[in-house]
Amino acid sequence: MAERPLQFLNPDGQLIEKSPVDLDRAVALYRDMVLARVYDKKGVALQKQGRLATYAPFEGQEAAQVASAATLEQGDWMVPSYREPAAMWMHGYPMELLIATRRGTELGGSPPDDVRVLPVSIPVGSHMLHAVGLAWAERLRGTDRVAITYFGDGATSEGDFHEAMNFAGVLNAGCIFFCQNNGWAISLPREEQTAAETIAHKAVGYGMPGVLVDGNDALAVYEATRTAVERARSGAGPTLIEAQTYRMGPHSTADDPGRYRSPDATEEWRTRDPVERLRRYLADQGSWTPEWQAELEQDGSALVEQAVVTAETLPTFRPEEMFDGMFAELPPGIAAQRAEAGAI
Amino acid sequence: MASRTLAQAITLALDNALGRSDDIIVLGEDVGRTGGVFRITDGLRAKHGAHRVVDTPLAESGIVGTALGLAVAGMRPVVELQFMGFSYPAFDQIISHVARMRHRTRHRFTVPMVIRIPYGGGIGAAEHHSESTETIYAHIPGLKVVVPSRPADAAGMLRAAIEDPDPVIFLEPIRMYRSVKEEVPDDSPPARLDTSTVERLGSDITLVSWGAMMKETREAAEKLAASGVSAEVVDLRCLAPMNVDTLAASVRKTGRAVVIHEAPRSAGLGAEVIASLQEHCAYDLEAPVARVTGWDTVIPLKMAEHHYLPSTERIVTTAERVLAS
Numbered sequence: 226m227a228e229r230p231l232q233f234l235n236p237d238g239q240l241i242e243k244s245p246v247d248l249d250r251a252v253a254l255y256r257d258m259v260l261a262r263v264y265d266k267k268g269v270a271l272q273k274q275g276r277l278a279t280y281a282p283f284e285g286q287e288a289a290q291v292a293s294a295a296t297l298e299q300g301d302w303m304v305p306s307y308r309e310p311a312a313m314w315m316h317g318y319p320m321e322l323l324i325a326t327r328r329g330t331e332l333g334g335s336p337p338d339d340v341r342v343l344p345v346s347i348p349v350g351s352h353m354l355h356a357v358g359l360a361w362a363e364r365l366r367g368t369d370r371v372a373i374t375y376f377g378d379g380a381t382s383e384g385d386f387h388e389a390m391n392f393a394g395v396l397n398a399g400c401i402f403f404c405q406n407n408g409w410a411i412s413l414p415r416e417e418q419t420a421a422e423t424i425a426h427k428a429v430g431y432g433m434p435g436v437l438v439d440g441n442d443a444l445a446v447y448e449a450t451r452t453a454v455e456r457a458r459s460g461a462g463p464t465l466i467e468a469q470t471y472r473m474g475p476h477s478t479a480d481d482p483g484r485y486r487s488p489d490a491t492e493e494w495r496t497r498d499p500v501e502r503l504r505r506y507l508a509d510q511g512s513w514t515p516e517w518q519a520e521l522e523q524d525g526s527a528l529v530e531q532a533v534v535t536a537e538t539l540p541t542f543r544p545e546e547m548f549d550g551m552f553a554e555l556p557p558g559i560a561a562q563r564a565e566a567g568a569i
Numbered sequence: 570m571a572s573r574t575l576a577q578a579i580t581l582a583l584d585n586a587l588g589r590s591d592d593i594i595v596l597g598e599d600v601g602r603t604g605g606v607f608r609i610t611d612g613l614r615a616k617h618g619a620h621r622v623v624d625t626p627l628a629e630s631g632i633v634g635t636a637l638g639l640a641v642a643g644m645r646p647v648v649e650l651q652f653m654g655f656s657y658p659a660f661d662q663i664i665s666h667v668a669r670m671r672h673r674t675r676h677r678f679t680v681p682m683v684i685r686i687p688y689g690g691g692i693g694a695a696e697h698h699s700e701s702t703e704t705i706y707a708h709i710p711g712l713k714v715v716v717p718s719r720p721a722d723a724a725g726m727l728r729a730a731i732e733d734p735d736p737v738i739f740l741e742p743i744r745m746y747r748s749v750k751e752e753v754p755d756d757s758p759p760a761r762l763d764t765s766t767v768e769r770l771g772s773d774i775t776l777v778s779w780g781a782m783m784k785e786t787r788e789a790a791e792k793l794a795a796s797g798v799s800a801e802v803v804d805l806r807c808l809a810p811m812n813v814d815t816l817a818a819s820v821r822k823t824g825r826a827v828v829i830h831e832a833p834r835s836a837g838l839g840a841e842v843i844a845s846l847q848e849h850c851a852y853d854l855e856a857p858v859a860r861v862t863g864w865d866t867v868i869p870l871k872m873a874e875h876h877y878l879p880s881t882e883r884i885v886t887t888a889e890r891v892l893a894s
Contacts, residue, residue, distance in 0.1 A: 331673065334677070335677040343678060351634070355638040356638060357634075358646075359638040362639045388628040392628070550671060552810075554734075557814070
């Protein structure tokens with residue numbers, strides 16, 4: 226197990242090892258990471274304007290999400306938590322539905338039939354088990370589809386994290402446990418979350434590899450996840466990846482980090498920014514220009530704006546849908562309540 | 570057709586389901602090698618394979634959460650939790666995800682899962698092995714909660730539960746597993762999961778119960794008959810979503826009712842039954858509806874269990890009191 230996180234790009238964007246991906250891939254990752262940053266800024270702004278009910282910012286975690294999701298194939302499963310919109314749309318979840326969820330409508334939870342991404346899961350740590358079952362089902366069906374699940378450092382204290390890791394190990398499920406260790410679970414620092422030296426160490430107890438990776442190095446995240454996905458696809462079993470990153474913003478738009486952490490650490494992490502790091506690398510390779518950057522940001526803004534418009538013009542959630550969503554067939558007692566609610 | 574116990578009927582229904590579709594997977598603690606603590610899955614692993622009748626690690630939340638993933642992927646998991654008192658570690662998965670996935674995703678992802686839970690007292694087991702907390706599950710929107718009280722019904726209900734597109738909590742009355750026998754077809758058709766059954770016609774009073782307490786309820790009806798009282802007996806069967814149409818029709822006819830359950834009285838399902846009767850047929854009632862229930866205490870261990878569980882005598886006495894008022 227690596228005691229030093231896997232890293233290809235140092236914080237200055239200099240390659241310290243041979244790049245595991247070609248330049249085209251690095252360019253594509255950068256494009257999506259810029260989009261992620263544009264989206265995140267927009268999310269925070271929309272919430273301040275009262276156009277989103279809540280929002281969980283992920284600034285600083287763009288590489289961890291984009292580069293990991295980029296390793297998946299269509300047909301693989303993704304089981305997210307609630308701070309991974311970039312990973313979700315990378316795997317096909319419509320951006321407008323992510324915004325719709327944040328606006329406060331169930332319509333956001335229903336991706337198209339060919340999208341194998343479960344919707345946002347709120348109870349921390351409870352969703353990783355679902356990925357184990359999905360991966361297991363694919364093996365029972367004889368396919369080589371895998372399942373990736375995202376969670377934070379806080380989730381690793383929940384019992385279900387350990388049950389999921391244990392089941393995945395025992396069942397040899399093709400499951401990738403992707404921990405975005407962003408240093409904070411609301412106000413609790415990583416050091417008080419676990420006495421383990423790293424979260425990756427926890428893999429040992431469940432008979433699977435634990436991989437420590439610089440979560441702000443897109444190339445390292447891509448390589449670590451690609452290896453884990455390959456391992457899962459080949460039938461060799463699960464992997465735990467700890468991507469060390471940092472939550473630059475608050476836990477949610479309702480949170481005030483000033484109550485529990487100093488801005489110094491955040492500023493220190495800003496020097497390791499994942500987007501800037503990859504930008505410097507691409508610039509060194511002659512694959513970045515200020516004009517292209519402006520174009521990316523403009524295109525990204527247009528894409529996000531369009532998604533916002535679509536989300537804001539989705540049909541209103543009708544009251545009867547509250548009842549109709551409960552069962553495949555409406556039971557008589559609930560049908561009576563539906564009528565009572567004046568929903569007909 | 571052969572004469573079978575309730576336990577045998579459930580085993581048969583599982584066996585038939587496993588034979589009918591490769592999507593069915595039975596999983597739980599000790600369900601494979603030993604056939605489960607009640608031997609309900611006995612022989613199924615040998616017949617259908619260790620990949621379809623799966624011994625899982627000892628973690629109820631893990632079992633249910635993993636089964637949810639199986640179900641979302643299109644499998645039909647049938648989970649066994651060993652005792653109702655051990656179902657609580659799985660609560661978060663059941664309440665937060667199993668019951669809500671359909672609603673959360675507007676039918677895009679669904680959880681066709683059965684969770685079999687042996688429940689109830691009367692077998693002198695250790696602490697936590699005698700719980701009857703069905704009301705907790707019945708309170709959760711999105712779950713169907715059903716309980717058979719006869720072998721033939723058990724086979725049909727389990728088949729229906731397995732074929733149901735939504736999650737079903739399938740309660741199994743432990744003390745009835747091997748205490749009653751009746752003719753059970755070799756392959757039962759699915760039974761309704763939204764109705765109650767009038768299993769004995771009467772005109773003076775309605776006795777309504779479910780699961781294991783149906784034994785004492787039937788005995789009470791016999792005793793009342795011996796003293797000239799015609800008691801109608803209703804097996805509620807389907808606890809959630811509750812459909813009281815059959816029961817209300819019975820009470821409209823008899824004008825009197827007693828609800829019997831072994832769960833604690835306060836906020837027990839008897840309260841829901843009585844409130845529903847009040848809404849449906851209050852003006853047909855000749856007397857207040859009475860309850861015969863377990864007490865609002867922890868169910869005691871073997872030596873004192875009989876002080877807790879409703880007896881046939883308590884049901885008869887209560888019915889006589891209701892008839893006299």
